Amino acid sequence: xxxxxxxxxxxxxxxxxxxxxxHLDEIASLPGKGAVGPLLSSLLxxxxxxxxxxxxxxxxxxxxxxxxxxxxxxIMRRLMWHMNEESGNIGWGIPEAFxxxxxxxxxxxxxxxxILVSYVRETGKDDNYCDHAPLRRGVYxxxxxxxxxxxxxxxxxxxxxxxxxxxxxxxxxxxRGSAAxxxxxxxx
Numbered sequence: 337x338x339x340x341x342x343x344x345x346x347x348x349x350x351x352x353x354x355x356x357x358x359h360l361d362e363i364a365s366l367p368g369k370g371a372v373g374p375l376l377s378s379l380l381x382x383x384x385x386x387x388x389x390x391x392x393x394x395x396x397x398x399x400x401x402x403x404x405x406x407x408x409x410x411i412m413r414r415l416m417w418h419m420n421e422e423s424g425n426i427g428w429g430i431p432e433a434f435x436x437x438x439x440x441x442x443x444x445x446x447x448x449x450x451i452l453v454s455y456v457r458e459t460g461k462d463d464n465y466c467d468h469a470p471l472r473r474g475v476y477x478x479x480x481x482x483x484x485x486x487x488x489x490x491x492x493x494x495x496x497x498x499x500x501x502x503x504x505x506x507x508x509x510x511x512r513g514s515a516a517x518x519x520x521x522x523x524x
Contacts, residue, residue, distance in 0.1 A: 344374035351378065351388040364395040371396050372411055379429025386429050394436035401441045412437070412448055419455060419466065427471055431455065435478020439485035450495050452478055456515075457499040469508035476503055476511060480518030487522065497524045 343366075350359040363371055375396065378389035401408035415434050418427040434452055438445040454464035455475040466472050479496050486492065496518070503515025 340373060343370060344377060347371060347374045347392075348378055348381075348385070351385060351392060356388050357391075360392060360395050363392050364399045366396070369400060369407060369411065372400075376429075376433070379433060382428070386432070390429060390432045390436045393433045394440040397437045397444070398440035401444055405443065408441070408444060409447075412444065416451065419464075419471070421467075426468065429474070431466075431471055431474030431478045432481075435475075435481040438478075438482045442486065442489075445482060445486050445489055449482060449489060449492055452482065453495045453499050456503055457495075458502065469506070469511055472503070472506065472508065473511045473514045476500065476514035476518050480514070480521040483518060483521040493522060493524065497522060500524065 347363060350356060350363060353359065363375075372393070375389045375393045379386050379393075381389070397408055397411050400411065412434075415427075415430050415437075417423050418425050418430045419434075431452075434448070438448055438452065451464070452475065455466040456472055456479070457463065458465040466475060479500065482489070483492065483496070500515045500519045500522070501524075504512055504519075506512045506515060
C-alpha cells in the first residue's frame with residue numbers, strides 16, 4: 337500500500353479530474369481503511385475538492401461497514417471526536433462527511449443519526465450543540481442529505497424536525513437556509 341503522502345496525492349489527483357465520479361469505485365476499493373485519512377485531509381481544501389472528498393468518504397466508509405462494522409464504527413467515533421471542542425480541532429467538512437456516510441449506509445444511519453442531530457439540538461443542559469455557525473450549517477446540510485436517501489429512517493423525523501425548526505432562528509443566515517432546506521427535504 338502506498339505511503340500516506342503518495343496516497344493522498346494520488347487520491348487528490350483522482351478527485352480533481354473531470355472524471356472524478358468514475359474513480360469512486362477505485363477509491364472505495366482501496367484495501368483496509370487507507371483512504372480515510374487522506375480523504376479527511378482533503379476536506380480541509382474547501383470548495384469542490386471538499387465536496388468530492390465528502391462523496392468519496394461516504395462510499396469508502398460504507399464499503400468498510402459492509403466488510404467490518406466495527407471498523408466503520410471506529411471511523412464514526414473519529415468523526416465525532418473531530419466535532420468535539422476538546423479535540424482541539426475545527427471539524428471543517430466533518431458534518432458533511434458524517435451525513436454522506438449515513439446516507440450511504442443504512443446500518444450506520446440507524447446507529448448514528450441521533451448523534452448527528454444532537455449537534456444542532458440545544459437543550460440548555462450538557463449537550464452536543466455545536467457553537468460554531470459554519471459547522472452547524474454543515475450539520476443542517478448533513479441532516480437534509482440523510483433525509484434525501486433515507487426519508488423513512490425510523491426516528492429521523494421525530495428527532496430532526498424540532499432541531500431544524502429551532503434552526504430557522506439560528507443567528508447565522510446560511511445556517512437558517514440550510515435548516516429550511518433540510519425541513520423541505522423532510523417535507524416537514
